[in-house]
Amino acid sequence: MSDRTPARPTPALTRWEQRTEVPLFAASLVFLAGYAFRVLAPHDAQPWHDISLVLVNATWLLFLVDYVVRLRLSKLGHRFVRVHWLDTIVLLLPLLRPLRMVKVYWAVQQRRDRPRLGLYARVITYAGMTAVLLGFSASLAVYHLEHGAPGASIRTFGDAVWWACETLTTVGYGDATPVTPGGRVVAAGLMACGLGLLGAVTGSFSSWLIQVFRREDEKEPPRSG
Missing domain, CATH: 1.20.58 (Methane Monooxygenase Hydroxylase; Chain G, domain 1)
Incomplete structure (x- = not known):
């Protein structure tokens, strides 16, 4: 082959x-x-x-x-x-095992005749679940690496959770940033995952809205001249 x-x-x-x-x-x-x-x-x-x-x-x-x-x-x-x-x-x-959520969903669906959720709802639901699990994992990893480092701005687990929310949503206020090499590697990975997940959710939501508006337009009676 x-x-x-x-x-x-x-x-x-x-x-x-x-x-x-x-x-x-x-x-x-x-x-x-x-x-x-x-x-x-x-x-x-x-x-x-x-x-x-x-x-x-x-x-x-x-x-x-x-x-x-x-x-x-x-x-x-x-x-x-x-x-x-x-x-x-x-x-x-x-x-990083939350990134395998799609395969988990596929394995579950193989046991059913048809999906319980529509396509757009599936994308949003499983992207959201992945974001929560991935954000929690990254918070733990960054807190573990950062809280005892000299000059660290992430001192508590609450700081780490706030940093993960900023990073996943691509806001990046800059009030909490990793200073260790390991923490920056985790941050880079979470940024890439955040962009992908955010794009999947916003794209699916936009497509769903377009479908809804198209159906509404098709239901409207033709306007008289």
Whole structure:
């Protein structure tokens, strides 16, 4: 098979993804909860810190097993990393798993005859859910990296949440900005995701409005001269 030929998922890979996307999404929420506890809880909160570390490591191990299984079932070999580059990034940075919300929705819809929501409502709903989860993840990561850094303007988790809201909505007041290299990398990624999500929501909403106005125009009786 040529490297330029689009890779089609094998039936075995499709079945695996249908069965595992929703459980893995639940595992990603467990990972996020464990990571949030480790970042926000006092350092002397034992044995909960140890329990949260076990949860984080166990769920990441599940993600690794899923990645290896899908690599084997895809029969793509080394091409899997390039074709499924988002899956590779998400494996290395599990806090980005909200970006897989579309695949989770697809797996859920395979179990139903028809979608419960219209196209525009689906785009807005799932873009909104992705934005909330991604913003919360970025807030945790930036707070973890920034709150103890010299000259940092993000000192509390509330500061980090405010910064994430500014960044996702592309407002950028500048009152809270990362100063560490890691924090700036997180900020750059959140800016790119914010632009994409905002564009998806505004584009879908505009298209929906155009459809509504077109239907209203079609219902109006022709005007007499």
